[in-house]
Amino acid sequence: MMYVFWSAKxxxxxxxxQDELAFHMDISFDDVEAAEKRLLGLGATKPAHQPGGDHWTVLLDPSGQPFCISSTR
Incomplete structure (x- = not known):
């Protein structure tokens, strides 16, 4: 598997x-609590607004782009 990332000036x-998102990414994990802890340790932040309830968690990557994590179950 290959990932390519670049910066946009x-x-x-x-x-x-409030703003419409250009894209959205959902990532599933077997252990969501451990994944959230790891992602927060890598620089993600957790906004107060969590519309997913118990179904998913919204995090923001270091640039401020939202993404969601949820259980594979």
Missing amino acids: SFKAPTWP
């Missing part, structure tokens, strides 16, 4: 949830 993080 003109990138401005969305003001979520």
Whole structure:
């Protein structure tokens, strides 16, 4: 598997949830609590607005782009 990332000089993080997102990523984990802890340790943040209830958790990557994590079950 190969991942490619690059920086966009003109990138401005969305003001979520007010702004429409250009894309959205959902990631599933067997152990969501451990994944959340690891992602927060890597620089993600957890916003107060959590519309998923018990179904998913919204995190923000270091640039401010939202993504969701959930259980594979």
